[in-house]
Amino acid sequence: MAGFAQQVVEGMGAGAIYAGLALALVLIHRFTGIVNFAQGELAMFSTYVAWQFMDAGLPFWAALAITLTVSFTGGMLIERVVIRPVEGAPELTMVIVTVGLFIFVNAAAGWIWSFLIKDFPNPFPDGALRAGGVAVGYPTLGILAVVGLVMGLLYLLFRHTGIGLGMRAVAADPDSARLVGIRVGRTLALGWGLAATVGAVSGVLVAPLLFLEPNMMGGVLIYAFAAATLGGFDSPAGAVVGGLVVGVAETLAGAYVDVVGSDLKIGVPLVIILVVLLLRPQGLFGRATVERA
């Protein structure tokens, strides 16, 4: 039994990683109505920025603060330069552009920092909390705590600020939003900036565990997509719960279902995405589209 509980805990550890990136995906979807395939790569790039500052001798927290600022600005900049020209284009165009961004950012990171892995300091202490034969690593607890915190902040942002309202209007129907006086361009840029910031947080959280290299987030992305899909792509809480469910399901399937095994557990997010989209496209936590605009 302790073995099983330990597996669940491991799964939650993995799930917290997926949830971090899923939050960024949800955020940008709420703001702009698109799914950003480059979100993971942007997070990876931000993490390199943090690494670069630390390599130059800055302490962790200072480097983190600068990185979050840089990411926010960078996200807004990308919206202005890359996304604005195709604003209002069909989904197909947006998907292709973000895929292009994905390829570009990945290769650019390889160009700048090479493909050799780099270590990244862990802000959380080593060791583990033990209870009833189950050990939970402090890094895992730390990630869960930060992910929970970000989730809470996003909830407040969405529910209790004017930005949240404007953002929902923009995502639902940009033209109508513009008519009622919402500054659509600024809202979209803000969405990209915030998503990049949240992505940077998730990148910095996972880098100590996965080690920093240009393909660090590539493997996480599919799981984060599954998490966001399960949660409904609209709800921060959904992203976190989705991430944890995906993580636990994947770990348990890998450990206990022989047909799956550790080699085919990448099939778990695929199945989750398919089943959710076919049976309940709005996800566990999604609502019907907000009719606000």
Next chain:
Amino acid sequence: MSETANTANTASTANEAAAEPAEVQAPGRDASGEPGSWGARLRDAAVERWRPIALAALLLAACYAPFQLVPFRVFQLTMVLVYAVALLGLNLLVGHAGQISLGHGAFFAVGAYAAALMLDRWDVPYLLTLPVAAAVAFVLGLGLGVPAVRLHGLYLALVTLSIAVFLVPLLKRFESVTGGSMGLTLTKPAPPAWTGLAEDQWLYFLALAVAVAAFLLARNLLRSRVGRALHAVRDNEAAAEVMGVRLPFYKTLAFAWSAMFAGAAGCVYTWVIGFVSPDSFPVTLSITLLAGIVVGGLGSLSGPLLGGLFVMFVPSWSQDINKAAPGVIFGLLIIAVMYVAPTGLAGLAGRAAGRIRRTLRRE
């Protein structure tokens, strides 16, 4: 309604200068003004005579090339044709039906493995592997097309992407069938003695024949009822449904046709390379294919060919700049194309040719 689609249509008119068979006229396009004008009518008349000549010239060059080039160049051109066939399928789906697939490498792989297994296990004559591989991919596409119908835009992209990711470990799992990660090595089709051709030339002509057949098939498909329905779906899904287009049927069919072309390309790939392994079909292949069709030109018939050239040659050239340069250039070009020329190279070529002809006419 859909901006890309409309621009694609407008440019595909200009495109006809690029020696392409005519595109199906989607309803509502004439509203853009230009095509109905006097100049355009004159141009269309010129195009009528122009096209078969240019096509014949292209085909002449294609048949002549393998006798002039070193085998290595012939091989490169063969691969261009293989990619072009795969891109033709992707173009049906993305360019004409307006659906997106980030997992077309998976269908390519299915075709390649189907052919490889037939050659390896049962010594099937290689020409027979083509229809079977295409059929297998078609059926698989049909199967996946059913859920695809219910998914729109980004969700379909998500699902197809995860299928491409899942395929590699799946191929490794069934080692007894697929040869596992060591892959399967196969004998390449030998040229019949009467042709007097070298192996690379024979493979080239096989690929050329498949490519020409595929282009004709795709063209006829697009000119048929199916093509008109697909364009209607792409341009305005709701309107198309109101007009009586059976959405699920045509969307599923588009997916299946598209998979079939990718499968046929995969089969020719097996003939040409003589080796398949799971690592030959990573996710990057799917993404490269998407990049190829976007840069080549969505929604035009010359797009796949130009995309094939792009996929084949740009990485070779750019690797001289920096080892990461191919990715940087691919990424930048995809974005730039969506931004300034949604019809890709095909559209640009068409526009350039149109301008030249107009200039000539004026003088």
Next chain:
Amino acid sequence: MGASTIRRTAAVAAVLLAATACGGRGDDGGGTAASGACKGQQTTGITDKSIKLGGIYPLSGPASAYGDIPKGIKAYFDYVNAEQNGIGGRKVEFLVRDDGYQPPKAVEEARRLVEQEQVFALFQTLGTPSTAATWDYTNQRKVPQVFVATGASLWGTDTRHPWTIGWQPNYVSEARVYARYLKTDRPAAKVAVLYQNDDFGKDLLGGFKKAIAGSGVKVVAEQSYEVSDPSIDPQMRNLAGSKADVFLNVTTPKFGSQALAADARNTDWNPLHIVNNVAASRTVLQPVGFKNVQGVVSATYYKDPTDPQWNDDAEMRLYRAKMKQYAPGADPNIPYHAFGWAVASSFHKAMQAAKCPTREGLRDSVRNLNNVQVDMLLPGVTLQTGPDDGFPIESMQLMRFKGERWELFGNVIDTRKEFGPLTD
């Protein structure tokens, strides 16, 4: 337009095909042949003054860390060209192409090098998939494909591809070294294995299981991972549950670091950690933190530039000096550079020993290496091949990580002697 165009096009195509089909291009090869004692043998890419080689490596993409190998090779050849008048008076030209670790790309580049660049031989293709995709071609064209940078045992056991040969110890030999170590040092060891789910991981695991068969050493748990997995932590958790007392880490660099870190984090499970040679480079251990990898065991066959015991070694001093001179941007401490240096000097020796300066001469020479000493290899490790032995290096020495570097221990283990020849 329409059906008539198609008919016209088809007619044109048919005529063209008929016209051109008769003009077959015969065997163009463009190669040259030798005269005299080596009469009739191929001399493409080699003259009295020059020799042209081509290598294919993943310079881009996820496996591009290996792209450092050709830098060491280039430095060696530049040095030999400038200071020793090349190999026997022949200046070496070494062309490097990128395949991004993709088999179809490797085929394209192999053909470019052979047909367009007219190289004398392919000197290294990296990775099992890329090598497997190209070896039919090179053997058909009778182009030597020597010292391929992959440890798959296939290159040595296969008899239908005489033009292709490996260099580094194959994965089975490496597994035998670990097996022998455990059989003598820990005869009742319970082993947990993490392996990459591909030819490399399976070759090594399979070789290990065969080598421990009939002994007290048992594999009690095995877990695989995919290169697309974000993390191997779940696998490590499952392995830890087995309570094995030895952990065999069969991974590529990134996952090697992850596994070492996961082992270090888990204070409940403290097995003897054996990391395979592929992931034993300092670039893997450093990110984990040297304090976390103390006592880890691995095996090697060439000199580690960071090991101070070679500080006064003549070859190592030469290597450092020439790397500085001919590859100023490259860090000589990166072991991939030393690997490149070692394999290039092995080629130097093999080429010198060739009876004929021809492709056939090289093919026969690399298959008839008799205790050839290469100074960058560990003392006691030599190149040895023969009619029944297609594996140049089959000896390794164990090493243990201590302080900030690897320390060799025990004797060089010759797996040929210990286990007999490798045949399948």
